[in-house]
Amino acid sequence: MEIPAELESQIDEVITHYPVSKRSASLPLLHLFQEYFGRIEDEAIEWVARKLELEPINVLELVTFYPMFRREPLGKHHIRVCRTLSCAMAGGYQLLDTFCKHANIVREQSGHGDHLLKSTDGKYSIEFVECLASCGFGPVCMIDDDFFEAVAQEEVPQLLEKYQ
Amino acid sequence: MASTVRTPHPREKRIIFRNIDRPGWTNDIDCYFRDGGYAELKKAFTMKPEQIVNEVKASGLRGRGGAGFPCGVKWGFIKPGGPKPVYLICNADESEPGTFKDRYIIHQDPHQLLEGTVISCYAVNARLAYIYIRGEFPLGAKILERALAEARQHGFLGKNILGSGFDCEIYVHRGAGAYICGEETGLIESMEGKRPYPRIKPPYFPAVLGLYMCPTIVNNVETLCNVKHIVRMGGAEYAKMGKPNNTGTRLLCVSGDVQKPGYYEFEVGGITLGELIYDICGGLRPGRKLRAVIPGGSSAKVLSVADRYKIKSRQPDGSMLEKEMGLEEVPIDFDTLAAAGSMAGSGGIIVMDDSRDMVWALNNINEFYAHESCGQCTPCREGSLWMKKITERMVHGGGTKQDTDTLKSVADNIAGRTICAFGEACAWPTQSFVAKFRDDFVAKSAGKENGNGLR
Numbered sequence: 134m135e136i137p138a139e140l141e142s143q144i145d146e147v148i149t150h151y152p153v154s155k156r157s158a159s160l161p162l163l164h165l166f167q168e169y170f171g172r173i174e175d176e177a178i179e180w181v182a183r184k185l186e187l188e189p190i191n192v193l194e195l196v197t198f199y200p201m202f203r204r205e206p207l208g209k210h211h212i213r214v215c216r217t218l219s220c221a222m223a224g225g226y227q228l229l230d231t232f233c234k235h236a237n238i239v240r241e242q243s244g245h246g247d248h249l250l251k252s253t254d255g256k257y258s259i260e261f262v263e264c265l266a267s268c269g270f271g272p273v274c275m276i277d278d279d280f281f282e283a284v285a286q287e288e289v290p291q292l293l294e295k296y297q
Numbered sequence: 298m299a300s301t302v303r304t305p306h307p308r309e310k311r312i313i314f315r316n317i318d319r320p321g322w323t324n325d326i327d328c329y330f331r332d333g334g335y336a337e338l339k340k341a342f343t344m345k346p347e348q349i350v351n352e353v354k355a356s357g358l359r360g361r362g363g364a365g366f367p368c369g370v371k372w373g374f375i376k377p378g379g380p381k382p383v384y385l386i387c388n389a390d391e392s393e394p395g396t397f398k399d400r401y402i403i404h405q406d407p408h409q410l411l412e413g414t415v416i417s418c419y420a421v422n423a424r425l426a427y428i429y430i431r432g433e434f435p436l437g438a439k440i441l442e443r444a445l446a447e448a449r450q451h452g453f454l455g456k457n458i459l460g461s462g463f464d465c466e467i468y469v470h471r472g473a474g475a476y477i478c479g480e481e482t483g484l485i486e487s488m489e490g491k492r493p494y495p496r497i498k499p500p501y502f503p504a505v506l507g508l509y510m511c512p513t514i515v516n517n518v519e520t521l522c523n524v525k526h527i528v529r530m531g532g533a534e535y536a537k538m539g540k541p542n543n544t545g546t547r548l549l550c551v552s553g554d555v556q557k558p559g560y561y562e563f564e565v566g567g568i569t570l571g572e573l574i575y576d577i578c579g580g581l582r583p584g585r586k587l588r589a590v591i592p593g594g595s596s597a598k599v600l601s602v603a604d605r606y607k608i609k610s611r612q613p614d615g616s617m618l619e620k621e622m623g624l625e626e627v628p629i630d631f632d633t634l635a636a637a638g639s640m641a642g643s644g645g646i647i648v649m650d651d652s653r654d655m656v657w658a659l660n661n662i663n664e665f666y667a668h669e670s671c672g673q674c675t676p677c678r679e680g681s682l683w684m685k686k687i688t689e690r691m692v693h694g695g696g697t698k699q700d701t702d703t704l705k706s707v708a709d710n711i712a713g714r715t716i717c718a719f720g721e722a723c724a725w726p727t728q729s730f731v732a733k734f735r736d737d738f739v740a741k742s743a744g745k746e747n748g749n750g751l752r
């Protein structure tokens with residue numbers, strides 16, 4: 134696997150944050166890989182394991198446990214809608230539907246455990262996530278790393294417009 | 298999208314949230330300096346670590362992360378001069394549904410948190426600390442990184458801080474979307490680069506066998522911020538805020554069916570649920586009546602407006618007085634909410650009016666726990682899923698006659714039988730919703746005679 138020098142220097146720096154045990158750097162390294170490559174591939178798992186002197190299974194079991202790590206590529210822009218109670222009371226489920234409608238995503242089923250919902254052109258992917266810690270201002274969502282509160286259904290088209 | 302500038306209510310007492318939404322306030326160190334920033338750190342270094350621990354003990358500060366454990370007592374478990382290094386971890390995982398307070402400290406006032414954290418490290422002699430921030434706060438992590446760099450530049454971190462001889466380094470560590478990382482032993486496993494499977498207590502009390510099997514203090518963001526103010530005011534002065542055993546101020550996060558949801562700061566016990574809902578949060582939507590309140594994050598037992606609460610409280614002369622009150626009269630503090638059969642928890646208050654379907658609400662909560670169980674213990678892994686399946690079929694009209702009782706029995710068989718407190722956290726909502734709103738559940742269980750309604 135080709136690791137760009139810039140990424141490798143970030144990796145080496147972050148490992149210094151864990152003087153007691155390199156293994157603690159697994160999560161930060163996986164974040165760096167995901168940010169750079171958009172997903173965690175088999176080779177990335179092997180590379181991280183080698184780097185941290187672990188077995189690949191030690192890294193794979195993190196990727197399969199933590200919801201934020203992805204084996205499959207996301208859409209060009211990834212939308213996360215809060216599913217939990219306060220947002221649901223404020224219209225979180227409808228918000229997810231509205232996003233799907235405007236982003237051309239076929240919504241088969243709600244809830245977790247479904248495969249990732251993606252638009253046919255690959256531009257958007259969407260998922261429900263649990264409480265994003267802004268419950269007073271629901272419904273809330275994230276698009277990529279940006280965060281939005283009190284999103285009205287009518288605002289969805291103009292919001293998507295900004296993420297082309 | 299609504300505007301984000303929110304002015305405090307005149308009745309609030311803002312200490313921790315003093316700078317949140319403050320006009321002209323920015324999250325860089327220069328702004329923090331103009332306001333006297335890092336003066337308490339300097340003051341702390343004129344004190345001995347044990348003195349600070351004693352001030353925190355005297356303050357009566359209780360943890361703001363959920364359990365309300367006395368902070369000074371926890372710190373007291375760390376014996377000075379022990380053979381192993383001590384670590385400190387700031388719990389910035391903020392993922393208990395209904396809770397949204399740490400977010401604002403991190404984004405708008407990161408130096409308050411850093412100052413509180415360095416002081417706390419000095420008090421317990423931790424030379425390495427981590428801020429474990431949930432993965433869904435990417436901007437928060439960047440802001441903290443920058444704040445740490447600024448603090449390092451000014452000599453508030455690193456070797457021989459301000460000539461005190463004390464060395465301390467703090468790093469940001471990002472989670473990746475799992476609620477169980479908020480549980481302190483799960484958090485520690487996660488920090489060690491493993492799956493966040495909580496550890497069993499005893500023996501794995503973090504203060505004894507924590508990160509890398511060394512003594513470790515885990516404190517919530519808000520708790521650590523309080524330490525700065527305890528150093529400023531002195532423990533005894535701090536303890537004058539609030540009431541005995543419930544001292545200081547508390548950040549309250551109100552969501553759900555009120556006109557003005559949001560975050561507020563009051564002296565602990567300084568306000569009742571009714572005052573909060575009607576006077577501060579503008580009451581319910583027009584024509585609606587209060588039905589239920591979840592007072593301390595989704596794990597806290599729901600309280601019904603239809604119930605009367607018998608609250609025993611200690612009087613200034615030491616005697617106990619029992620008072621009966623309605624839900625709206627219940628003051629918001631640790632001991633009263635516990636006496637009312639729930640908990641102050643994380644300060645997340647979810648208000649529900651009479652338009653809400655309680656089975657639907659519980660089903661939403663059950664889906665959360667079913668998704669977030671780490672899967673180590675059978676009662677929790679299986680039970681959380683069964684509870685969700687039962688409420689889901691009730692919501693969709695497929696409930697069976699036995700469902701209300703089955704639901705309760707599943708919950709009863711989780712609580713107390715698991716490795717970590719997630720077991721209680723997922724059982725309490727079901728136990729309390731079924732107990733308080735039994736008729737709603739029975740009505741939705743009537744659909745089918747037997748298990749044929751299974752989906």
Ligand SMILES: Cc1cc2nc3c(=O)[nH]c(=O)nc-3n(C[C@H](O)[C@H](O)[C@H](O)COP(=O)(O)O)c2cc1C
Nearest residue numbers: 360361362388390391392479480481516517520718
């Ligand atoms: C399932 C579960 C989730 C938790 N989530 C959080 C959390 O997100 N943030 C937090 O500060 N504490 C959380 N806690 C509480 C922590 O385990 C721990 O008690 C707390 O961080 C200690 O800090 P404090 O004494 O300052 O409150 C959680 C506990 C449990 C059982």
Ligand code: SF4
Nearest residue numbers: 671673674677715717
């Ligand atoms: S109670 Fe649940 S979350 Fe806690 S360790 Fe057991 S399975 Fe995991």
Ligand code: FES
Nearest residue numbers: 215220265267268
């Ligand atoms: S419930 Fe959506 S942010 Fe908390």
